[in-house]
Amino acid sequence: MRTRLSILVIVLMLAVAACSSSSPTGAKTTRTVTLVTHDSFAVSKPVLAGFTKSTGWKVRVLKNGDAGAALNQVILTKDAPLGDVMFGVDNTFLTRALDQHVFATFRARGVSRIPSAFQLDPSHHATPIDFGDVCVNADRRWFSDHQVEIPKTLDQLTEPAYRDLLVVENPATSSTGLAFVAATVAHSNRGWLNYWDRLRANGVKIVDGWEAAYNGEFSGAAGSKGTRPLVVSYASSPPAEVYFADPKPTTAPTVSLDATCFRQVEFAGVLRGAAHPDGARALIDFMLSARFQRDLPLSMFVDPVMPNTPLPEVFNKFATIPSRPFTLTPTQIGRDRSRWISQWTAHVLR
Amino acid sequence: MDFAVDRARPPLARRRRLRGGRALLVGVPLAFLGVFFLWPVVAILGRGFTVRGSLDLSPIGDVLRDASLRHVLWFTIEQAAISTLATLAIALPATAVLSRYRFRGRGLLVAVLTMPFVLPTVVVATAFRSLGVQGSLGAIVIAHTFFNVAVVVRIVGSTWRGLGRAEEDAARVLGASPLRTFVTVTLPALRPAIIAAASIVFLFCFTSFGVILILGGPQFATLETEIYRQTAQLLDLRTAAALSVVQLAAVVSALVVAGTMTGRAQRVSRPAAPRRLPVGRRARLLPAAGVLPALLLVAIPSLDLLRQSFADHAYGYTHLGTLPLGAPETSAVALLNSLRIAAVATLMAVLLGLALATAVTRPGRGDRLARAAQSLVVLPLGVSAVTVGFGFLIVFDAPPVDLRTSWWIIPIAHALVALPFVVRATVTVLRAIDPRQREAAALLGAPPWRVWREIDLRSIRRAAAVAAGFAFAISLGEFGATLFIVRPDTTTVPVAIYRFLSRPGATNVDQAMALAAILMVITGLVALVGERSGRTDSAF
Incomplete structure (x- = not known):
């Protein structure tokens, strides 16, 4: 009896669910x-x-x-x-x-x-x-705890003081990562791959998407167990950290670095x-x-x-809107995007 | 393949009468598969292989000649094979204990082991990452095992519980050791189910996407992640089509190998009721040791997830309630959407799956077609969600019925994913029915429909209930295909979790975790209900 009853209940549930589902199809x-x-x-x-x-x-x-x-x-x-x-x-x-x-x-x-x-x-x-601006974000607390100055420029990121601190996204699978590669191209022009060589030598970590970088690796995200205090994210991430916090802090736990941004x-x-x-x-x-x-x-x-x-x-x-973000023309991005990604993959990942 | 069935061919007159119904039983699922799977996939592959109106298959050669893509192919096979073996090693002992014994909390245990299967990869990855498991082949294998224990427990378990014990007892009486009895009697009877489960696990790992991306890290690439990249990011349909064909070829050969290994179906004596656990602490050590590895593997990350969702940010739950109902973004609405979609998808998958399973296991004309359909049904697991999703877009565009943006496309896609499970879980049980039972019923004057109801349905009810629960769970947790189908205001729970996680800030992470925990609990409950509705069957 119990079997029949539970089967009946399941069938009824299905029927009710099926009937109530027809609403969103075609207004x-x-x-x-x-x-x-x-x-x-x-x-x-x-x-x-x-x-x-x-x-x-x-x-x-x-x-x-x-x-x-x-x-x-x-x-x-x-x-x-x-x-x-x-x-x-x-x-x-x-x-x-x-x-x-x-x-x-x-x-x-x-x-x-x-x-x-x-x-x-x-x-x-x-x-x-x-x-929006894709910028390197820094975890304020980490830098004050470790008494290290928060970096300001892309070049500083390759200095020994910031060894093993940065996590970035793979440009092949993440638009955030692609924007950051574009920033390095705009910053170093022909020498952009050399810049990445230096970043790599300085222990940059690469993950596949923004979620993994920000929520997983970055130490400044709310509730994160991440250990890296520098991440490629957005200029709007610090205000988001405040807006979505409960209770709201009086200072943002993170800061976006104005001289590292791509628009x-x-x-x-x-x-x-x-x-x-x-x-x-x-x-x-x-x-x-x-x-x-x-x-x-x-x-x-x-x-x-x-x-x-x-x-x-x-x-x-x-939030600060960077006054002079890196930019490239859409034509240049459209022309070189695939080449950047394959060169970057060959150079930095393999 | 199935000699038992051939021997039991019904008289000619009866066969003729069955034909019409049988055509329907095979035809409807086949049509479903053809329209919603084969057609879109062929269409999108066709785009990749067409150059100025003529077929050009050269991309396949290009792909195979590319050393780095060949490396991707080998790595895909390697990680899938290792993951499958690891899953079997962990899950089979647990399945043995769960199928052979009855004890308090058995149903709960099954439910707990089933839960991981539906968890969205983004969430699981978070859990594993916080436990320090990431960035290696080992991490990929552990995560795959975590997800797929459920497949083995379910598919092998439903057969194992239906096995009689007369043969085993006979072997023991004749002096065989427990090990020998297992190897020579139990294992052969289980072989079809084990192979079926293993091939599904293999397919899942072969085409796994999120685990590779998130836990493996960028240095690992599989065919699936490459197809995604080529289709969704680069719009290089040529390379994507070639990769899809390579993937499909690999999947089909794996299935063929599995098919030849399955062996013929074993008929066994009447199902025996599960035993009580042996008495005494030492005697219970063995069953406990069988379950423990699987339990630990599943429980540690799951509990960590629950802990995260409660302890650190319990207010995630309050946020679920305070958000305005009715906005498409909110968690409550996502939950309702998910439940509705899962209900419809389950209904479709169970009806189509039962029809096909019945057709496959009934003797008569069209056996080949039925068997082909049975293998075909597994293919959606072997084709990238991006490929199917993009295929939908280019074939269902004929107005006035623009199915591309219809709500129904989501449950249909979920049903495609769930169908192979329903078929696999029920076919093995139906095969084990002695055809003489049906003959006897027919001889006593029962029409085919009644034979089916009295004989097949009776014995299959437990398997069908379990399959339905599984289909429901699959739909609840489905993420990849849902993401690549155009969704009119229809956010499912996994998509909502993904969206929360893709924004900074504490409350977003909280809500994601809270939703994940809720999803886990619902899945567990569904599995529990499936178990319970099946349990009293042995009374019949």
Whole structure:
């Protein structure tokens, strides 16, 4: 009897679950615009609701993999696009998106006010939305405990005082790692591999992704058992450490090193062949609006591209935007990306 | 392969009557596999091998000539083989004790050993890393063993518990030592199940992704990580397709080898009820020693994980509750999503798996097709999730039914992963049924459906319940395929954990750990329910 009963219970559970599951399949509202993006995309609910309220467009968000994977899927499906808008192509992938013609031209409202440093696509297919800086972060406590000065420059990282202290991500599998390699290219030009030789001789540790580096190896992350006080992360990581701490500390436990940063700019574009191009354009306009731009720091931990957007307090207090980050043109990145990765792999890993 | 079945061919008239139903039993699972697996994979491989409209297979040669990629291939095989042997060595003694004896806490023990299987690799890697296990082949093997003990305990266990003891007792009476009895009587009966479990473990390790990346470190590369890199990062479909073909070839040959090693199915006497543990401390030493290695391997990292989720940051749990319900990002919603998806995926996998298992074990025309289908069902385990995920995108794009962004695609993908387990776990049991029982029932006038219900279903209920629990668990913990399928606001628990872990800050780590612990507990409960619903069966 007990067997039958438990089988019945299981079957009922399955049935209930199956019935209740049909809701999210296809919202057949007439005006729904579909946003294709990567897994890190986030926006506050009221902000998105505000967009629906003012334009009548509902937003369906399709997430898929990291930035590289999401873009590659858009490229694969360009003949029958998955949605109307793509958000999350950064400057390291921009030329791939442009060369594959996945975006239609669109000049968003207010785009002329965006500083020229972010205007990396003069043909106006891709609209800059936010930026962030990949920087070396340091664990303040470790350096004060060990009475070592926190390094400032990339060159200092190769000095004996900082031996065995740095952990970085593999550029072949991590966009953070790729950005840091780009920083070293911008810093040492032709000699960038020599720089890596010196880093390697100084005991740099390489792991595969940001999670493993930051949560696993870095000593400054909350609750981490890591032992290395220097990590390649973001300029927004120190404010995040404060924001997500409970209770909130008065000083950030970590600091980002301004002279080690590489700037990433994220773009959005109207997908060519979109079913709802007008909705897509409205959504990109909205992404440049004050409301969305203000929401960026705390939802995605990136900085707004629109000048004079007020930043939240944790950012004002604990984040610094590097004044002169390393940059490379998207064309150069697009041309050399594969070569960098294979040379780096051969030189540093093997 | 199965002579017992051939000998038991039913009369011609009965065979003819079965044909229609049988076609359906094989056809539906095959169609499912064809549409949701073969078609997407062939399509994406086709893109890689097509140059200006004509087929070009030269990338395969290029890949095989590349010394570093050859090295990757060998390392993939090496680590998978070592991991499989290590898993068998740790898990078989434990399985023996769990199948042979009944004792208090047996079900709990099975549940505990099953839990690791569904844990997301990101979380397990964190646990192992904090124990200092990382950055070596040894770390990879230990982690693979940790994950796969469950496979052996489940698949071999379900057969072992169904074994009769008459043969063993006869051997003992005739003077065979316990060891000799085991080697000459028990082991041959278990061989199909052990080979089945080993080949699944091998496939898992062969195509393992997260463990290699996170615990192995960047100096280790397998075919799977290379395919991911070529597809998701570099969009070099040519090389990716060639690597996929190499991977597929390796997987198929492993399966063929496993098939020839399986031997014919053994028919055994009526299942015997599990024994009580022997009395006395010294007599219990042996069973304890059998279970201990597996238990320690599983318990140490799991307890460490639980400890992390509670002790250091207990407020992870309070955060789960305080987050606003309804936003797609929150943990509670992810949990609900996961449960729904798991329920649907389980239903699909069990129905399709039972159909196929029945067809495979019933004699009649189309045996070959049925057997081909049975091997085919394992293939999804041997193909990279990225390949399947990207394949989905290019084949299901015909409007108005754009399946690519449908909610259903996720449970379908999970069902594909769970299907081989359901089939393997049930086929071995169905094979062991004496066909004369069915003949007798048919002779007494029972129509095929009734024969199935009275004979097959009866004996398979325990295995089916266990398989369902396993399918549920697989779906709950599935990460790779889910990540590469376009998800409309459907965050599953492993994806949510991954997302929490990819942000700095204490509360994010806390919530990830809390969710992981919850996932562990739910899986354990599901396994426990599966065990219990199977337990009273021996009363029949």
